[in-house]
Amino acid sequence: MANQKRKINVFSLGSNDFRSDMKSDMTAGDLTNALAQANRFDLSYLVENTRGELAQGQLGLLISPLLVSLILILFTGGFLVFQLSQQGIISQIASGGNPWTEVLTNMPQGLLIIGGILLLVFLYGLYNLVQTVLDLVGGAVVCLEGTGWRKITTSRDDDGSTTTRTYYVVADQKFSVKKNAIGVIENGRNYRIYFTPRRKILVNMEALD
Known part of the structure; x- marks a missing residue:
């Protein structure tokens, strides 16, 4: 069919290139700030998030x-x-x-x-x-810790057009992020993430090491 898409994983969770990325010298605090800036997170809401609460200022993300x-x-x-x-x-x-x-x-x-x-x-x-x-x-968030990776998938139409989707994968949970944020996460480092329990919308994130 003319409109049928063939999905091609250009960069995926199992990519050797991604898993072999070297960690930078960026501290956990600096990486957390970089992630917040790229994803428009507000780190001042971490107090509420660590209590399992969605801050009022984060409602806009939904x-x-x-x-x-x-x-x-x-x-x-x-x-x-x-x-x-x-x-x-x-x-x-x-x-x-x-x-x-x-x-x-x-x-x-x-x-x-x-x-x-x-x-x-x-x-x-x-x-x-x-x-x-x-x-x-509900106003609640779920907290999860684990190793993080970036994932990029590209689907190609028969007419040659492509669609690229970018994700953070932390502790085997996948979260859609904007393209400009995909290069910020460092593969293989440990992260603590906060997301809504049903739609799994990422609202905050910390680098732990």
């Missing part, structure tokens, strides 16, 4: 995922309702004259496939929205 989920729901839900309305499906359901099974049976196959895909995307967005709201309301 706003972007919240908005993305909300936009996904509104776009897919609105488009699905529009398509069903255009085909007269909604009016058939509202009239109650035909059973659900008959309405689905008479639905054009193309619309049925598109509707199914949109419904799955809608439910995915709804799930992420609920998880993000629960993280906001």
